[in-house]
Amino acid sequence: MTLAELRRGRSAVIEAVGGERPFRRRLMEMGLLPGTAVTVRNVAPLGDPIEIELRHARLSIRRHEAALIQVAP
């Protein structure tokens, strides 16, 4: 499943980061690496973006970008 499909309050571990090279490089440098635990904390009132927690940080990520991140519960 992808990070975009992960329900609010649920945690998972990142398996792979997809997308084009600059995109995935940036995400990985911000700490979204395979093996990293991630939790969906919140969904913006209009349904997009979503707020995730990883490595003790809170990040906002757009749904179509989260859909490029494969996670395993």
Place this chain on the structure above:
Amino acid sequence: MSSGTPLVALAGNPNTGKTTLFNALTGSRAKVGNYPGVTVERRVARVQLAGRSIELLDVPGTYSLAARSADEQIALSAMVGLGGLPRPDVVVFCVDATQPVRGSYLVLQAQELGMRTVVALTMIDEARGVAPGARALSSALGCPVVEVDGRRRTGIAELRAAIGQAVAEAQAAGGPPEPVWRWTPSRDLRGAIERVRAALPPDWPQTDAMALWALMSVGDDDELTGVPETVRRAAAGGEGGGRPAGTWIDDEAITARYGWLDRTVAPLVGGAPDRSFTERIDRVLLNRFAGFAVFLGIMFVVFQSLFTWADPAITLVEAAFGWLGDQARAHLPAGIGTDFLVDGVIAGLGSVLVFLPQILLLFFFIGLMEDSGYMARVAYLMDRIMKSMNLHGRAFVPMLSGFACAVPAIMATRTMERQRDRLLTMMVVPLMTCSARLPIYTLVIASLFPAGHVMGVFPVQGMLMIAMYLFSVLTALAAAWVLSRRVRPLRARRLPFVIELPPYRVPRLADVTRMMWQRSSMFLREAGTVILACTIALWALLSFPRTTATDYDALIAAAPSKEAAAEIENQRAAELTRNSYAGRLGRAIEPAIEPLGFDWKIGVGIIGAFAAREVFVSTMGVVYSAGADVDEESATLREHIRAEVREDGRPVYTPLTGLSLMIFFALACQCMSTLAVVKRETGGYRWPLFLFSYMTALAWLTSLLVYQGGRLLGFE
């Protein structure tokens, strides 16, 4: 090694308290400007450390030194000393104590590049109980680590001592330290690094890390500057064979660095920081109903402050300069010198300072929103709406401010991190209905449209005004959509839109007022001079040459009454304007504006309005011999406007001409202050020229369509 004052750079991830720390270290004085060629702010200050004077440079916040565009490249250039920038002797990294792993990633990159590093461990108060020990982190990272709290000003003395020590070591060593790598590249990566390293230009540091930087940053569609073709070819794998650069390099380098950090730094952390305070606030502020209610409330206050609360201060500035002009006229002999002083210099200074109240107020609110962490929530809440036009969520505040005035609104685009987001917002903000357009709309609507009601309830005039507002919002959004698809530097790049939602923090008033002061002084110094020069140039265009065919002095001397004399004086002003360069220019552009329904007198008004749109009203007052002291409520001016006829006896102004004129002013960039501030923010003439050209073309075409289309439909 620099021979002069030692240079220390201050770097770190966004939201790590870097600005607060910079202010705490530098006291009150900082020079604010831009890095060459990009709209990235550069702040430098001189600091006394243990009897030695050093320069402290604020490097833009970043997560990595790898870059995709010229503005991201600045972080590397400023730290390594590329692109004409000096190489710092020491780099101080702000690392958020609540998330030291992510913060240390940047430190590792710097050490690979051979930088002398000092770590300032910030946000200690938020990391209570979980922060890594300074000594343990120091031995892990192999550099001094100092706990600081920039807000409470604790640890500053220790940090200054550590920086002083590092500077002394740098000077004793006489060169940069040996690079430190925490991981060993694979054989394939080794090969790629060596291939690129052989191609590095002589003015780059000849290090493996620079080669790795090129391998990770250079790509088919990057917008980096100063990367030689040899490096590009080598990085793409074209020279000397080997695997082409690709995701495998990113995977290997990033995974290896984070692997080391997870093994070495992560165990020093006590756990997740307590976020219950922030979570409680977010439950309200990010709530579907309460969140938007609060958001709209805050935006209403910002808007009101610019639109209404700034008014007394603006009136005061205008009154003060009006008084100054009157005093000058009363005490100086009448003549061209006095006219220059009063209408050129004093009026010009007034037209610069009149922006200050709105700039100060807007940056007061922006400072509060930034420092409290609310601005990140604005982007979070508005992203869904703004992204459909390819705009950044944070573009909402500048665009809203554009309803008051484009000048502070364009300055407010600095709240966005990426140059592309800032530029796109700057290009559409001037389309919003600013308050300077209102006098023109009021004059045109009141003069040419009936005061009646549509369907008995909706007042025609009021509905027209609302329609003009709606029109401006729709064109601004449509323009953002089109520009972000058609103009290459404004195109949405394929980078993730990931923003940090920092914990809520109590803003420090000292930091907010410092930003208000820096923005205002920068505006006065750099945009103000351009605005002043343009005001004087426009005054000269409207004032020279000073020839009239009629001998008005004799007529005034023979005038039977004061009123008659004033009337003749107005006629003299009208003829002077007609004969002026601006008047000639108006006639010269008449063929171009005739298809829009305008005559040359309107052309003169359009030229005069370049000083500020509302000047159109007083210029038309002069041109129609009604005197310069008219405003949009003036009955005389309205009568003059209704009475104007063309050579064939048809009236100049019909509701159709009025509509065409309003649309022209809605779309054209008739405002030199806007252009001056865009020039200042973008550091060149390219973007103001683009802005002026595209808006004028859009205005001309739309007015043409409206006027000619209206005539085809049988309207006059």
